[in-house]
Amino acid sequence: MTATQDRSAQTGQAQTGETRTLTLIQAVTEAMREELARDDRVVVFGEDVGARGGVFLATAGLQAEFGPRRVFDTPLSEASVVGAAVGMAVRGLRPIAEIQFADYMGPGFDQIISQAAKIRYRSGGQFTAPMIIRTPSGGGVKGGHHHSQSPESYFTHTPGLKVVMPSTPYDAKGLLKAAIRGEDPVIYFEPKRLYRAAKGEVPSHDYIVKIGEGAIRREGTDLTLVGYGGVMPDAERAAAALAAEGVSVEVIDLRSLVPWDRELVLSSVQKTGRAVLVSEAPRISNFMGEVAYVIQEQAFDSLLAPVGQVAGFDTPYPYVQDKVYLPGPNRITAACVKALNY
Amino acid sequence: MTTASQPTPSTELTSLSSSPIEPFSPEPLRWVAEDGRPVRELPVRYTPELLRELHHEMVRAREFDRKLVTLLRQGRTTFYAQSSGMEATQVGLARSIRVGHDWVWPYYRDHTLGLAMGVPMIDLISQCLGTNSDLCKGRQMPHHFGSASKNFVSISSSIASQVPPAAGNAMAQKYLGTDEITLCTFGDGATSEGDWHAGLNMAGAAKAPALFVCENNQWAISTNLAAQTASPNIHIKAKAYGMPGFYVDGNDIVAVMEVCGHAAEWVRAGNGPALVECLTYRVGSHSNADADAEKNYRTRDEVNSWLARDPIARIEGLLAHLGHPVDAEERANLISSVHRAVDADVLKAEATGQPDWRIMFEDVYADTPPHLREQAAFVRAEQEGQK
Numbered sequence: 001m002t003a004t005q006d007r008s009a010q011t012g013q014a015q016t017g018e019t020r021t022l023t024l025i026q027a028v029t030e031a032m033r034e035e036l037a038r039d040d041r042v043v044v045f046g047e048d049v050g051a052r053g054g055v056f057l058a059t060a061g062l063q064a065e066f067g068p069r070r071v072f073d074t075p076l077s078e079a080s081v082v083g084a085a086v087g088m089a090v091r092g093l094r095p096i097a098e099i100q101f102a103d104y105m106g107p108g109f110d111q112i113i114s115q116a117a118k119i120r121y122r123s124g125g126q127f128t129a130p131m132i133i134r135t136p137s138g139g140g141v142k143g144g145h146h147h148s149q150s151p152e153s154y155f156t157h158t159p160g161l162k163v164v165m166p167s168t169p170y171d172a173k174g175l176l177k178a179a180i181r182g183e184d185p186v187i188y189f190e191p192k193r194l195y196r197a198a199k200g201e202v203p204s205h206d207y208i209v210k211i212g213e214g215a216i217r218r219e220g221t222d223l224t225l226v227g228y229g230g231v232m233p234d235a236e237r238a239a240a241a242l243a244a245e246g247v248s249v250e251v252i253d254l255r256s257l258v259p260w261d262r263e264l265v266l267s268s269v270q271k272t273g274r275a276v277l278v279s280e281a282p283r284i285s286n287f288m289g290e291v292a293y294v295i296q297e298q299a300f301d302s303l304l305a306p307v308g309q310v311a312g313f314d315t316p317y318p319y320v321q322d323k324v325y326l327p328g329p330n331r332i333t334a335a336c337v338k339a340l341n342y
Numbered sequence: 343m344t345t346a347s348q349p350t351p352s353t354e355l356t357s358l359s360s361s362p363i364e365p366f367s368p369e370p371l372r373w374v375a376e377d378g379r380p381v382r383e384l385p386v387r388y389t390p391e392l393l394r395e396l397h398h399e400m401v402r403a404r405e406f407d408r409k410l411v412t413l414l415r416q417g418r419t420t421f422y423a424q425s426s427g428m429e430a431t432q433v434g435l436a437r438s439i440r441v442g443h444d445w446v447w448p449y450y451r452d453h454t455l456g457l458a459m460g461v462p463m464i465d466l467i468s469q470c471l472g473t474n475s476d477l478c479k480g481r482q483m484p485h486h487f488g489s490a491s492k493n494f495v496s497i498s499s500s501i502a503s504q505v506p507p508a509a510g511n512a513m514a515q516k517y518l519g520t521d522e523i524t525l526c527t528f529g530d531g532a533t534s535e536g537d538w539h540a541g542l543n544m545a546g547a548a549k550a551p552a553l554f555v556c557e558n559n560q561w562a563i564s565t566n567l568a569a570q571t572a573s574p575n576i577h578i579k580a581k582a583y584g585m586p587g588f589y590v591d592g593n594d595i596v597a598v599m600e601v602c603g604h605a606a607e608w609v610r611a612g613n614g615p616a617l618v619e620c621l622t623y624r625v626g627s628h629s630n631a632d633a634d635a636e637k638n639y640r641t642r643d644e645v646n647s648w649l650a651r652d653p654i655a656r657i658e659g660l661l662a663h664l665g666h667p668v669d670a671e672e673r674a675n676l677i678s679s680v681h682r683a684v685d686a687d688v689l690k691a692e693a694t695g696q697p698d699w700r701i702m703f704e705d706v707y708a709d710t711p712p713h714l715r716e717q718a719a720f721v722r723a724e725q726e727g728q729k
Contacts, residue, residue, distance in 0.1 A: 073564070144483030321701065
């Protein structure tokens with residue numbers, strides 16, 4: 001492995017060397033292009049990923065560059081896409097399977113939880129399925145409930161899977177490369193509303209972002225704000241608004257949910273004494289419930305206020321009212337103020 | 343992987359037995375050639391009056407498409423999936439069942455089917471605009487309507503997920519001893535999903551009165567039929583599930599009505615389910631999300647070859663052949679009347695306003711549980727604080 005494990009990703013910034021400004025989706029494409037070129041075991045497939053380049057154009061140009069043997073369309077069947085990825089991975093390929101929207105992981109769910117997640121364990125490590133399932137997730141694009149859901153908690157609940165969700169182009173590329181070079185099945189959620197909205201510096205040199213490491217986006221001393229994926233720009237806006245009021249908020253981007261960076265979150269909460277957790281998935285059985293539990297278990301003595309949580313509501317994702325559904329900066333700010341005034 | 347050639351209906355007449363409606367025909371069954379000339383004797387019910395009605399409905403559907411694309415461009419709606427080119431299949435299907443009596447589990451490109459079944463145009467428009475007049479209360483993305491008065495179950499985006507429920511709907515009809523049937527439609531891509539196979543298998547085993555219809559428009563977004571399945575067609579898959587499979591020229595509305603009507607009554611008679619494949623073509627893109635279809639995944643020549651088999655031109659040709667041509671003025675009047683009707687319904691729908699935040703917490707459960715009441719109270723306080 002020639003990549004540098006860029007610890008500077010703690011701040012999401014490249015330290016040295018040449019960089020370019022990319023959007024999040026360009027970073028995803030670039031990661032696949034470089035890995036296809038680096039390792040001929042890598043194959044990319046899914047519905048419409050070939051000539052069309054994917055519905056969001058994440059795979060645009062890859063079939064033209066690497067040919068239909070490496071980058072190809074599949075029949076419209078998520079069970080087939082995921083199940084075939086398991087078989088390819090067991091046989092030695094490095095499959096990157098695209099599920100067109102996270103909302104459509106349902107038909108592939110059994111293959112993910114029964115096959116991909118368990119083959120290493122049930123075979124005593126004799127067989128493994130290192131593979132990636134990439135999928136756009138989250139709301140904010142007027143997609144209604146079949147094109148806006150955040151199903152990550154279903155997968156964090158399944159041992160054997162790694163689950164990641166970047167919010168910056170730097171992390172999108174680094175996490176995808178780490179997933180491709182790793183030895184486990186990785187569910188790689190892409191916050192679709194940031195595909196083109198998130199722009200940032202991406203190094204020209206090869207690098208990875210290690211799965212399991214969070215990043216501090218903003219340092220602070222009064223409160224720890226933890227999020228991931230599509231909510232991160234709003235979390236940073238809330239922190240900036242509070243900074244204008246003289247409140248110092250530390251903003252943490254988890255980047256990886258399984259495994260997640262307990263040490264980073266706990267050390268921050270021990271410093272600030274307050275935590276507010278933000279995600280857009282429905283609240284019941286939200287992954288942040290696990291984060292809250294660990295904070296109260298291991299940093300209880302540091303807490304100056306109950307752990308706050310801002311989440312989506314426990315309703316299917318609505319079309320017309322999607323802006324009300326999503327936790328925007330005002331709702332995040334209010335939760336922080338509540339913790340500060342406790 | 344997507345370059346394999348497309349299946350095309352033969353332009354030659356197919357020799358058939360005395361009963362033309364036989365399952366598993368090697369070529370799509372047809373009654374009317376592309377130029378409008380009948381290739382079989384037309385059943386007597388196809389009077390000029392009926393054919394004019396059908397023509398009117400097909401033109402209405404096409405102009406509805408045009409107007410909705412304009413609404414998209416104006417930013418008044420955010421998604422639309424045209425059915426231009428598929429009018430004969432969907433209008434013909436509506437005429438093959440007992441509307442309001444039978445049940446329909448449609449797929450997401452079935453607005454023409456809904457219109458032809460008598461779903462009021464304003465209901466479709468309201469759903470596309472997400473206004474207070476939307477029967478589905480602005481929950482789903484545009485173009486996903488439902489109409490309880492027509493037993494037209496709300497459309498879902500998830501491919502083929504309506505097929506097992508349709509089998510269950512038909513099993514209930516059998517259990518309840520009704521003479522209803524269930525019409526379940528889907529595209530060619532849906533036949534690759536596990537749900538499709540599960541649903542057909544279940545309905546077959548239960549001998550349920552389900553009519554499964556594949557609106558084979560040959561493209562699942564950018565994936566063509568040859569990349570979708572190694573089967574030469576869809577209807578032969580019926581064999582595996584113990585039901586007849588019929589193959590129809592889906593751009594010939596007479597053929598659609600004859601074969602689907604026959605299959606529907608065969609199903610209604612208690613013989614079990616049937617599968618019909620209507621071979622047609624989606625002339626436009628999959629949706630506004632891939633308006634660049636010709637640039638990215640299919641050729642202009644292919645589209646043009648199907649424009650030459652246009653279902654509306656075909657019925658106009660048939661009317662002309664029968665001595666009742668549609669003249670230019672009549673067509674122009676028809677088109678402008680549809681445009682005026684759409685414009686009026688858009689204004690009516692928009693005048694009802696958009697549903698407010700309260701709709702978000704309704705219909706999640708029959709009774710709103712405490713945690714949702716708390717979340718609704720939270721938003722109420724938030725909204726009042728913003729005033």
